[in-house]
Structures are given as structure tokens and as C-alpha cells.
Amino acid sequence: MRIILCGFGVVGQSFAKLLESRSEDLYARYGLKPRIVGVFDRNGSAIDPSGLDINRLIDVKKKHNSVKKYADTKNSISGIEIINDLEAEVLIETTESNYKDAEPGMTHIISAMKRGMHVISVNKGPLALAFPSLMEIAAYNQVLFRFSGTVGGGTPILDFAKNSLRGERIISFSGILNGTTNYILTNMANGMSFNDALDDAKQKGYVEADESLDLDGLDAAAKLVILANWIMGMKVVMSDIKITGIRKIDSVDIKRAAEKNSAIKLIASCNKELTVAPKEISTVDPLCVSGTLNAISFTSEHSGTQTIIGRGAGGIETASSILRDLIDIRNESTKT
């Protein structure tokens, strides 16, 4: 199985290492023999139709902050040329999410689908802005489209709701889908000011380069769009979500909640309306998790309410979700 990898940051590198370390096991258990034939980052690319050497790739990236110097050639070809010209079965999109035009991820995904490649995306941008259209393009081109890592990182939230609850009708759900704001709110509940809590989160590397994605609820909203489409069969995009971030929360709000044995959490919910907003949650509610944890509660018609909790991010965790998607694609595409 030949793979083109878009982006070679923390997630991309973790995934490449994971493939390397699990290669024997993947072949034995799933008949899966993946090789990365092309990879590119902001500054350049590396290709080898017979499979790139992963250790060398990581070394080169570390030294030169790009995979460009993998080969001795002077000019590396562009990402979009790789997608359009290189033979591969699967494209993995790991570039940064943006919610203005979702580029360059959007172009990567659509170009790959049109060429008949299956696509795995951990980039939320394209899904947040155009989920219904992307599903149509995938169906039209008869390719599989997977995105487990977009919600919950390594925690299989989408899969749980779609598969483990099969035969059930999910009526509503709500969750803490952004670990960064949860970390900030947890620190505020422990007495820190908003600014100190934000600084602490920044120091720990939890905050996106564009802090607005976390603080103004955009990241949580993007995940809500994906859940609403995939789990509830809605056809919605980012602009359908009513979003309020956490910038206006102060210590008075936090104290008032604590007096009621509650805590303020940034809750994304789907219950008639789609909203992202700070809400008071009882501390005995399983949803009320601390630190950078994510949590989501699904309420079904017959089997009650179930909550799933885990870390929502992390390179190796997200890489493990890409691998799950790859195994899925292998199983699905060899069915016929």
C-alpha cells in the first residue's frame, strides 16, 4: 500500500515511526505492507516510488527543518505535483487546520480523491468547512474517506458512536472537545487568573499558534461539525454552529459554579441546536473531567447515556488513529 504524506510535523513523524516499529506485526495481522512513497512539508518534498527510508527522513527533517534535502537533487517538486503525478493508494493529510479557506488541505484532499486515492485526514479544516461536499466527492470517485484523528486524537470517539452503538439511535450528545481550554478552565478553578492560566498553557505547548482556534471555540466547533455530520447524519458546516469562546469567563463565574458543586466547561453540544459555549457542569457528571482531557456523552434511545474520556491530542495518539484508519481502508478496499 503506497502512501503520500502531506505535512511532516509531530503527527506525520509519529505516524512514520509507528509504521516502522509495527511493520512486521501489521503484515502478520492485517496483511498490510505500507510504504511512504512521497512526503512534503512547507519547504519541500521527498519521493521514492519504492518507499522512503523513514529514519533518514526524520534525520533530514530535524537537521534542515524540511524533508527537502532527503535527495541530492537541487529542486524538489511541489506537494500538488506529487499528489497529481505519483502513484499511490492512500493520501494522508496532516497539515495545519485553518477555518478561513481550509487550504492547502482542501486542495490536497480533493485532488487525491479525483485521482482515485483513498484519503485519511487529521486536518479538521476541510471537514469543518465542507463536510457534506467532501463526502459526495469521495462517493462519486468511489474512494474511502476516514478522519478518526480529527475528534479525540487517539480516543476513538467517532468509531465508538458509529460502530459500538450500532442498532441504536443517538438522540443527543455533548462534550468537552478541546483540551487546551479545559486545561485553562481547570487551572482557573484552582485559583489562577485567565491570563496566568493561558500563559501556563502556552508554556506547556498546549495552545495553537493562532490562539483564537482554542479560546474562541473554533477547534471545538470544527469537531462538532464532524460529529454532527458523521454520527447524526446532519449536513452542516462551521457557519451553522453558534459559538461562544471562553475569553469572557472570570473568577466570579468560576466561584459561582463551584458553590453549586459545578465547574465551568466549554461544551460542544448537539441537541436540537448545535452550540459551543461555556456551561456549568456538575462535578459528579462523568463529563466533568479535568486538565487536558476530552470527554463526550452520547445519549441513545434505549441504552442510556455513555461517556467516553481520553486525551484529545498528542502526536503518537493521533498517529495511532491514522493507523486504525489505514487498517480500515485495507479491510474495506479488499472486501470486493
Add this chain to the structure above:
Amino acid sequence: MRIILCGFGVVGQSFAKLLESRSEDLYARYGLKPRIVGVFDRNGSAIDPSGLDINRLIDVKKKHNSVKKYADTKNSISGIEIINDLEAEVLIETTESNYKDAEPGMTHIISAMKRGMHVISVNKGPLALAFPSLMEIAAYNQVLFRFSGTVGGGTPILDFAKNSLRGERIISFSGILNGTTNYILTNMANGMSFNDALDDAKQKGYVEADESLDLDGLDAAAKLVILANWIMGMKVVMSDIKITGIRKIDSVDIKRAAEKNSAIKLIASCNKELTVAPKEISTVDPLCVSGTLNAISFTSEHSGTQTIIGRGAGGIETASSILRDLIDIRNESTKT
């Protein structure tokens, strides 16, 4: 799909009603047209090869405390005769769990498998005492064996670990698998004595007829056996578990835990050893849930620790898990 139902208590009746209410939807979505052709309880049986009338069955059970009077015939045939003589594709075993000899459930399950019927069990007894053998008998007779409802009631714990975490290696897990003892311990943490908390749980109908199953950790241990076999591929039975119940927990232990921001919970864990015992759990650990809730945390090699929380019992919730198993059997058995 013809079904024989063993036992017609809360779960059996909830399942029958669920089939009735979902019949159109089940046919439209899964091509599933289930009919119950035989049902029996402690006092008698009812059969109709063309499908029993579910409303009538429930009325008769309510009036006479048995399904025996469904037909006008004087003598109803025995459960084991039904299993051995009546034509059906699936047997659903819902009689009471016991951990001495697991009868009559064990005989029901084995007889059905030998006749080539697929089996769904929510009775934990046979699995706790003979999981490895039952899997072999199922394989030998080429039938499917499902038991989602034995762990977590309607919360798809087994499915989550087996399917949503596919491609991952689960290294260890631990959980609160018995809602009754969790309810008692929660009340004790709120100041009640053990005896008062037990009385309260009894009044609410949470305690098994044989209270030892809850208090001495047998119910939790049975679920641990099922998890260890199914998720970890171990070949173990009840006697392989080191079990300590909650009878010796007193208010001093509870207070000591609270001083450390912890709570005492009856924890079933699989981590080198298999044990069920009271342990102190930090109140910020997602596992530390209150009331009758169940919770389980799985730790995988790459995707971190994930916790799933839900009600572990309830007629309609457990019935919904039987339905999931039935859909599964339908999908699996029509694959070839």
C-alpha cells in the same frame, strides 16, 4: 430469524418489547425479521413456530407469573425439550447467573450450540466458569457466540475494546464493574454506615437475591473473566481471579481515602494479575464515578488511556445489547 428465549424476567420482557417496537426499522435497516418461536421460564413454556404474540406473552406472564398459560394445553414442554426439538437459528439465554455450576444456563447454551444455533448470553455464569471451553464448542459447531450484555449492560464495553481499539495493543485495564457496590460505597462516602447503605441499595432493588454476588465481588469477577478472555486473549476462569469484596470496608477507611482526595472503589483489574479488590482512586481520575455507574479504563500501547462510563445494568439497556448482538449475528452469518 427464529429465536428461542430462555428466561422471561425483566431483561427477557424488555427484549421482546424492543423487538416489537423496532420491528419495521429492523427490517428496513438490517433486513432483520426476528420472531420468538419459543420461550420458557422456571414454571413452564410457550411455543409457536410461526412466532409468539409478544403482547399476549407479557400479559400472561404478568397474570400467572409464567408464560405457561399462553396456550390452553395442560402441560407445557420443558425448556431443554424446546432447545432440542424446536427449529430456530438463535438462542438467547437470560436466566439468572450462578457461579457454582452455572446451571441451567450452561446446559441451554451447550445444547443449542450442538444443534447449530447461534447463541447470545446475558447470563454471566457459564462464561465465568467455562469461557475457554464455550468458545471451543462454538467454533467446533461453527456457530456465533455473543455476550455484549454480560459486561456493562447497555454500555458497549466489550465492543469498544475489541473493535474501536482495533490495531492497538491493550496493555492493561481496570474498572468499576458492579454498580451495586459502587452505590453502597458512594453512600458510605456521603456518611452512611455500611449496613444503612446496604439496606438503602436493597430497597432500591439494586442488590441481587443472593447478596454475596455483589458484596463479595463475584459479579465483578465474572465480568473480569469475560474481559480477560475476550479482550486480552487469556484463557482463564473464575478460580483464576483473586477476589476481595467490600464487607470489611468501614468508615475509617472511607475517611482516610477522602483525606487524600480519593474514594474507595471496588476495582477489577487486569495488569499482570487478575484481581477484584477495594482500592483508593483519586477523585480526579475519570474512573472515579459515583452512584450505580460503571466505568472502565483501557490503557493501550500507543493511544493512551481511555475511559468509558455508563449504567451497567437495567432491563432496557441490557435488551438493547442483545439487539446489537442479534444484528451482529445477522451480519456475520449472511457474509458467506
